Amino acid sequence: MAKKQPDTVERIQDEAKGVYQRIRKKQKPQMKLPIRALSNVKYRAGAGFFQLRGRNKVRTLTVNTVKTFAQTLKMLSMSLDLIRTERHSTKREAYYQAYNWGDAAFASQDESDTVMDDVEAMISVNREQLRFRADEHGGEVAGELVVIDADRRTGRPIEIDCTRFGSGAYSVPTVVEDLGFKTSAKFILAVETKGMFERLVEEDFYDRHHCILVSMGGVPSRACRRFIRRLADEKKLPVYVFTDGDPYGYFNIYRTLKVGSGNAAHLNEFFCVPRARFLGVTPDDIVEYDLPTHALKDVDRKRASDALKNDPFIRHHKTWQKSIHQMLKMGVRVEQQALAKHGLEFVAKTYLPRKLKETGRFLP
């Protein structure tokens, strides 16, 4: 699995060559970076996510930019080293490794994170392909899936059967670029909480419905989003999302998973899951299943009206607007665990099976 990622290596070498050749010609070396700001972003409904408009800034070597320029080149070189030694480095480790760069050392981790973001946007690959990883939880998986990874010691493929974890689960690593997949599952069900994930495992849900369960643990991390994206694309699987029925579940979790976020537009290409559909819990469900609710908080109302006004994704989808207006009118939010009012097994035996018969009614 440990591929050599020729693309990334080539792209880094091309950048370096460009700098080198300008120096040889006695010209000032330059680097070209896309501008990473909302002003340089458009919503492409077809592709299904925020995209960069393609405006660039050019960083030319001058007295003022010499330090950043050097740091950017050193960061590219660190990435090459990582690829060659088949290692990864967290952002924090990268910052500390740069302690020995003399005048080019970073004053703080903020500084090194910014240069890393620049490099990521410049090379047009994701940070993980540059072998930098976040220090975050990648989500958990159980169900009809075999993940193929490599045994570091032997280099041989290793098969991880996600039906063989009992009450536990497979914990997704922070870098998923080189993982392979085997599955005959019919869909991926991404759930908000570990509690609901364990409920569905306990009810044999993935067995009965031939699916793959993913616990996002709140807002899904990069690794979790990338894992779902790669798995869904490669195996052409539908992705259904099951969160609480509140603005946090709708926007912070579902919207982020599906279309990405505005301030990281150069990443959405890799991390969004355009094929995701929202299964529930919807405001309609509250009525249909007579669910216990809680009153909306101020922060819920604010999030909802902000989304109606400013979120290009919500503004594009009338059915979402309708649901949000319905929620605001009802004045309540609902937790996915509220289904337990009808018994612990209700969610697995009644609610989800009924929903899955009408996937066409899922919110976009």
Added chain:
Amino acid sequence: MAKKQPDTVERIQDEAKGVYQRIRKKQKPQMKLPIRALSNVKYRAGAGFFQLRGRNKVRTLTVNTVKTFAQTLKMLSMSLDLIRTERHSTKREAYYQAYNWGDAAFASQDESDTVMDDVEAMISVNREQLRFRADEHGGEVAGELVVIDADRRTGRPIEIDCTRFGSGAYSVPTVVEDLGFKTSAKFILAVETKGMFERLVEEDFYDRHHCILVSMGGVPSRACRRFIRRLADEKKLPVYVFTDGDPYGYFNIYRTLKVGSGNAAHLNEFFCVPRARFLGVTPDDIVEYDLPTHALKDVDRKRASDALKNDPFIRHHKTWQKSIHQMLKMGVRVEQQALAKHGLEFVAKTYLPRKLKETGRFLP
């Protein structure tokens, strides 16, 4: 694996019988609960954790207590149902299941959580044995360990080999009571961050040192603490803890893992890991390895002086006091990733092997 937990069932039935018999004798039914407060706690250095002093409050059925009394009995009955159906319920699900208790329904989840804590203390088992679980992340494991769980569909034992996850890991379930273990590892190394955990996996650390790696992901959850505790006790393994060198790492993470916390004293018996020892990062390491540091923040200083003044565990151990004074004098904290200054592999190839040669020098 799915044991019937006769102890828990018997204890619940004994409570119920007690209530029933008093009613038959036309006496007011009673329940006896330990007082859950710091005033009812002592530090037992021998046992190694905070313990209840044994003072109880008696809840007698009166007009004022009738609702709580009924809720407590209903909660006991829910627990019995869960044991019989081999299910677990999250705290949130328990709250929603109680929606149908008529006059005994809870006004909020706070109310149901409190009754659950009462029941836990009354029956003198942990909540997980009553089949209630938290909705939290249980930690991740890789290394020389086979976890034995049951396959729910067949009831047969299932062996989970934690050396066979490639770059991923075994995600610990929220309830670990019925897990079995097979291992020839020499020790457990519990690390603060997922980033450091993945670093050690990448460096083949568990292979070279025959150990079990656990990522706590910050302050360890109940499930993570209970997992380490059960594994360490059953297999008589030393537990070494590797965190940042700051008050958060020393007290919030290490101290919580080792001796528990003051406000949940009725639980420490199950969740603390008295055999844990602190490997690092220590203030001594900063000097010895010339590590990059950050200035202590006000919150760090406050945490440290609070611990010196009020924490019975720190007050019991002179070597801890010495280290904290040293940290305060140096005025700096250090992250475990700072070791990357000497190269990514330094922590696995030099720092940890050197430390492991002198386990006697670990902080208590």
